[in-house]
Amino acid sequence: MRQLCRFLLVVATSAVVMLLLRLFVFGIYESPVDINDRISKGDCVFVFRLNKDHLSKNDIVAFHGKGGCALGEVIGLPGDTLSLYRQRYVIPHRPCPKECMCDDCDLFLLNTGCGECLVFRRDIAGKACTLWNLPW
Secondary structure, three states, rough: HHHOOOHHHHHHHHHHHHHHHHHHEEEEEEEOOOOOOOOOOHHHHHHHOOOOOOOOOOOOOEEEEOOEEEEEEEEEEOOOOEOOOOEEEOOOOOOOOOOOOOHOOOOHHHHHHHHEEEEEEHEEEEEEEEEOOOOO
């Protein structure tokens, strides 16, 4: 009986540790659309949630959108200039009020495969890398 209790305690502790790691450290997502030549529809990606501070162009990231978590490729960084219909726009560093000095307010332009969108740094879950692509 004592060994059974120890076994159940070890299993329960392992399950709690794995759940916490899954919630706060990493995640695995499936791409619903083709994003670029590196991420195709059906690809499984590994997202390391603790690595979202140093983003650069062409990084694949997971972010929290309207319909849940989505994937996108960084195509514009804070401070970049965009040209649309002969107009020039600058992606702002901190579009929030001046008293807010946090880095979470930075905006990034992402290609989601269905279009482009601006996403706050606070909505980015982390950088993604491809794990595998199942052919079916």
